[in-house]
Amino acid sequence: EVQLVESGGGLVQPGGSLRLSCAASGFIFSNYWMSWVRQAPGKGLEWVANIKQDGSEKYYVDSVKGRFAISRDNAKNSLYLQMNSLRAEDTAMYYCARVRGNCFDYWGQGTLVTVS
Amino acid sequence: QSVLTQPPSVSGAPGQRVTISCTGSSSNIGAGYDVHWYQQLPGTAPKLLIHSNNNRPSGVPDRFSGSKSGTSASLAITGLQADDEADYYCQSFSLSNWVFGGGTKLTVL
Numbered sequence: 516e517v518q519l520v521e522s523g524g525g526l527v528q529p530g531g532s533l534r535l536s537c538a539a540s541g542f543i544f545s546n547y548w549m550s551w552v553r554q555a556p557g558k559g560l561e562w563v564a565n566i567k568q569d570g571s572e573k574y575y576v577d578s579v580k581g582r583f584a585i586s587r588d589n590a591k592n593s594l595y596l597q598m599n600s601l602r603a604e605d606t607a608m609y610y611c612a613r614v615r616g617n618c619f620d621y622w623g624q625g626t627l628v629t630v631s
Numbered sequence: 632q633s634v635l636t637q638p639p640s641v642s643g644a645p646g647q648r649v650t651i652s653c654t655g656s657s658s659n660i661g662a663g664y665d666v667h668w669y670q671q672l673p674g675t676a677p678k679l680l681i682h683s684n685n686n687r688p689s690g691v692p693d694r695f696s697g698s699k700s701g702t703s704a705s706l707a708i709t710g711l712q713a714d715d716e717a718d719y720y721c722q723s724f725s726l727s728n729w730v731f732g733g734g735t736k737l738t739v740l
């Protein structure tokens with residue numbers, strides 16, 4: 516069974532940093548692109564970043580470029596999101612998701628980031 | 632404002648059929664990129680409902696179906712049930728970004 520478990524969320528002041536983690540199990544992690552998707556309170560879904568299987572390609576939504584960094588450790592079956600220079604508008608539930616084709620076929624339960 | 636446009640809300644009575652539209656442009660749906668649909672039940676993570684325009688993952692009832700034409704796509708739900716009440720999102724690819732619609736809240740009357 517595919518499982519994605521996020522951690523690392525919390526309350527942080529504007530300008531601060533946070534590192535999110537996602538532990539993957541139930542599939543061959545190194546075979547898949549992975550992604551972070553966020554959802555602000557009461558709002559819709561927003562794709563944040565994607566990373567290729569070997570980490571050689573990374574893509575970001577414009578609003579986080581230069582502030583967020585996606586990475587992965589295939590030996591540990593883990594995905595990460597380093598978030599710097601956080602703003603109030605980054606407040607959201609952050610979901611880790613597995614990418615298949617151009618869709619997100621499995622999602623974690625999310626970790627809440629509050630910037631205040 | 633989302634790249635893909637969905638109606639904010641739709642409603643229907645149990646047993647009825649409802650459709651949710653997703654309108655894009657020549658940069659995304661009209662460029663040939665697939666459309667995918669997600670269901671988000673209250674307080675839970677999104678779940679893939681339809682992938683690649685009209686394909687249901689294992690376990691998704693055949694009451695759910697998708698279609699795509701030109702720069703738009705649609706999700707149809709037949710035999711509406713109370714537990715279909717949720718938010719539904721379309722998703723595609725546009726100009727090097729993965730993009731979502733703004734979401735549609737389905738209310739079962």
